[in-house]
Amino acid sequence: MNTPLSHYLILSALLFSIGFAGAVARRSAILVLIGIELMLNAANLNFIAFWRYGPQAEALTGVMFVLFSIAIAAAEAAVGLALVIAIYRQRKTAQVDCMDTLKG
Amino acid sequence: MNALDPIFISTLHWLAGLAPASVRPLVSMLLVIAGLMAVFGSCFALTTILERKTLGRMQNRFGPNRVGPFGLFQPLADGIKMLIKEDIVPFSADKTLHFLAPLALTVPVWLAFSVLPFGRNMSAIELDAGILFFFAIGSASELAVFMAGWSSQNKYSLVGAMRAIAQMISYEVPLVLASVPVLMAAASLSLPDIVQAQSGFALGWVPRWNVFTPWGLAGFALFMIAAAAESNRCPFDLPEGESELIAGFLTEYSGFKYALFFLGEYLGLFAVTGLAVTLFLGGWQAPARWLEWFPSWGWFAAKFSALIFLFIWARATLPRLRLDQLLNFAWKFLVPLALINLLAAAVWLKSGVWRFPAAAEIRWLLCAGLLAVPYVWLARNWNGVAPTQRHYNYAE
Amino acid sequence: MPNDIAFYLIAAFTVAFAVVAMTLRRLVHCALCAAAAFAGLAMLYLLLDAEFVGFAQLLVYVGAIAILIVFAVLLTRGDEVCPGHSQSSPSWMAGVAVAVLVLAGIAIAILLSPSLHRLAPSAAGAPVKKIGEELMTRYVLPLEMVGVLLTGALLGAVVIAMHEESEVKRPAGGPASRRAEPEEAMSLR
Numbered sequence: 001m002n003t004p005l006s007h008y009l010i011l012s013a014l015l016f017s018i019g020f021a022g023a024v025a026r027r028s029a030i031l032v033l034i035g036i037e038l039m040l041n042a043a044n045l046n047f048i049a050f051w052r053y054g055p056q057a058e059a060l061t062g063v064m065f066v067l068f069s070i071a072i073a074a075a076e077a078a079v080g081l082a083l084v085i086a087i088y089r090q091r092k093t094a095q096v097d098c099m100d101t102l103k104g
Numbered sequence: 105m106n107a108l109d110p111i112f113i114s115t116l117h118w119l120a121g122l123a124p125a126s127v128r129p130l131v132s133m134l135l136v137i138a139g140l141m142a143v144f145g146s147c148f149a150l151t152t153i154l155e156r157k158t159l160g161r162m163q164n165r166f167g168p169n170r171v172g173p174f175g176l177f178q179p180l181a182d183g184i185k186m187l188i189k190e191d192i193v194p195f196s197a198d199k200t201l202h203f204l205a206p207l208a209l210t211v212p213v214w215l216a217f218s219v220l221p222f223g224r225n226m227s228a229i230e231l232d233a234g235i236l237f238f239f240a241i242g243s244a245s246e247l248a249v250f251m252a253g254w255s256s257q258n259k260y261s262l263v264g265a266m267r268a269i270a271q272m273i274s275y276e277v278p279l280v281l282a283s284v285p286v287l288m289a290a291a292s293l294s295l296p297d298i299v300q301a302q303s304g305f306a307l308g309w310v311p312r313w314n315v316f317t318p319w320g321l322a323g324f325a326l327f328m329i330a331a332a333a334e335s336n337r338c339p340f341d342l343p344e345g346e347s348e349l350i351a352g353f354l355t356e357y358s359g360f361k362y363a364l365f366f367l368g369e370y371l372g373l374f375a376v377t378g379l380a381v382t383l384f385l386g387g388w389q390a391p392a393r394w395l396e397w398f399p400s401w402g403w404f405a406a407k408f409s410a411l412i413f414l415f416i417w418a419r420a421t422l423p424r425l426r427l428d429q430l431l432n433f434a435w436k437f438l439v440p441l442a443l444i445n446l447l448a449a450a451v452w453l454k455s456g457v458w459r460f461p462a463a464a465e466i467r468w469l470l471c472a473g474l475l476a477v478p479y480v481w482l483a484r485n486w487n488g489v490a491p492t493q494r495h496y497n498y499a500e
Numbered sequence: 501m502p503n504d505i506a507f508y509l510i511a512a513f514t515v516a517f518a519v520v521a522m523t524l525r526r527l528v529h530c531a532l533c534a535a536a537a538f539a540g541l542a543m544l545y546l547l548l549d550a551e552f553v554g555f556a557q558l559l560v561y562v563g564a565i566a567i568l569i570v571f572a573v574l575l576t577r578g579d580e581v582c583p584g585h586s587q588s589s590p591s592w593m594a595g596v597a598v599a600v601l602v603l604a605g606i607a608i609a610i611l612l613s614p615s616l617h618r619l620a621p622s623a624a625g626a627p628v629k630k631i632g633e634e635l636m637t638r639y640v641l642p643l644e645m646v647g648v649l650l651t652g653a654l655l656g657a658v659v660i661a662m663h664e665e666s667e668v669k670r671p672a673g674g675p676a677s678r679r680a681e682p683e684e685a686m687s688l689r
Contacts, residue, residue, distance in 0.1 A: 017603035022522030024595030075653035081572040082657035088576040243563025
């Protein structure tokens with residue numbers, strides 16, 4: 001293992017910013033959700049990298065955190081996509097700039 | 105044990121020893137990969153012809169018997185036919201995805217063979233979480249089905265792909281749940297450890313395989329049903345039934361790509377059968393101590409062939425399930441039974457310390473009862489309708 | 501040395517697919533490239549000796565979430581793109597600029613701190629047995645709560661995305677109408 005920790009952290013920051021840019025700059029609600037998933041994944045990578053390179057690797061804290069994060073991300077993706085489908089059914093569109101009113 | 109047992113490993117070591125020391129690990133890995141591909145590739149060819157002949161015999165006809173003795177060169181003829189067929193890609197199809205879908209299906213399935221223990225000390229990779237790797241790889245091939253169906257830009261392909269994916273994700277749950285009691289009993293996720301945990305003989309002659317326990321028997325049945333559904337085998341082959349949707353998500357594929365899909369499907373069947381042998385039938389272990397002269401990989405092959413025959417038999421005998429019947433069966437029958445199986449396995453494992461007289465019989469009756477009562481109740485009532493007396497109208 | 505090459509290859513693969521996932525026009529291609537990016541991340545976890553997490557990432561993200569996204573794309577007809585319709589929101593440049601600023605901030609913070617340039621200590625394992633023990637002793641409360649959360653999310657997703665039946669006329673007065681009110685307030689008609 002010769003790659004320093006900073007390489008992993010910069011990779012994770014890069015993925016986070018890509019996910020962020022996609023979530024903010026695209027119109028489709030589903031792409032926003034994909035961007036959010038990418039951001040969550042980047043944070044998970046950060047956790048695992050710090051767990052591996054950190055002082056107390058036998059406490060498995062990073063691994064536990066990431067396992068729970070993956071489970072919660074799955075739950076959030078399911079509910080988010082169900083919401084997008086429900087909104088599509090009502091407004092016939094899945095673009096975020098059309099979801100700007102609480103009426104209906 | 106015996107001389108034939110380590111023959112594959114000795115050959116591997118000798119061949120790898122011929123290479124210079126620096127590339128020896130790489131060469132050994134490549135040899136293992138080549139060996140696996142050769143064995144399971146020829147197994148695929150053999151299975152296609154044996155299946156057709158067995159189906160034929162069960163349907164009171166000969167199978168293919170023109171090409172070669174007893175038709176045994178039929179896979180060669182089939183292979184040549186597939187390879188020289190024209191590769192037709194629809195005009196409006198998504199070219200990249202259409203090309204990548206067969207690859208995305210076949211490549212993960214080859215990976216699944218790397219964790220199966222084929223004999224004593226004969227698994228290609230010994231992973232700490234081997235069974236999780238297996239299931240992860242299996243679930244990665246579902247996206248390939250979608251790619252195939254969607255990229256063909258054909259309504260029938262898309263509907264077929266959606267049905268196939270719904271079926272595969274529904275039956276993943278009973279598949280994984282049915283294997284969890286085995287993990288509980290073996291206290292490990294590593295497949296060689298699971299095989300080791302099934303060693304020894306109870307009462308002096310009954311092997312301690314998982315299938316000889318009440319939860320193991322139920323788990324084995326659940327696993328085989330879910331495995332048939334995962335590989336789109338009859339009676340769960342709605343996604344590729346010719347009378348339903350032409351060929352489902354395979355409609356727009358011809359020639360070599362179709363052959364790759366075919367290969368991927370059969371290899372998936374082999375992988376999950378190998379896993380069933382490992383989890384429930386004791387892997388490479390012999391059924392009796394006096395039979396241990398037969399090499400361990402031979403026992404694995406024998407059990408494997410028996411299970412493949414079981415699948416072929418089911419294909420010949422059972423009619424195809426409709427989509428809603430299929431999905432209801434998975435969610436309303438198999439999943440509750442798999443959860444109850446988990447409970448029964450927990451009761452079995454915890455009651456292993458009972459020492460009062462007739463403890464073993466009570467243990468068996470308790471666990472079998474825990475499984476049989478919900479099974480009968482669910483099987484009679486799962487469709488929401490209690491069975492009524494059937495009335496047959498015969499012609500007078 | 502081989503680990504280094506593996507890291508750079510997998511990192512390049514992941515970043516490339518992530519960028520492509522965020523910029524393509526057709527949603528199905530975006531979803532599939534995102535699945536490839538998730539697979540790349542799983543390989544990175546395997547490089548970092550976190551086997552269980554890597555396989556769990558493959559099982560959950562590639563095997564379930566990617567399929568969920570694909571189904572959602574198909575159910576919302578996300579693929580039928582009008583030619584004149586812009587795919588990016590009007591203020592996309594501001595968004596990308598903020599993302600670049602975030603990246604620059606974090607990267608500068610990383611590059612300037614000396615303690616983050618260390619190499620890995622000797623092999624830390626995450627044996628599955630240890631993970632199981634931790635889940636059952638130290639993390640049993642989060643485990644149970646995640647179970648409840650997943651059940652709630654499953655039921656919620658099914659209820660939200662269910663096809664609404666045509667409105668049933670309820671008799672006026674009595675508990676039926678009181679029950680009908682919150683339901684109609686929640687249903688998206």
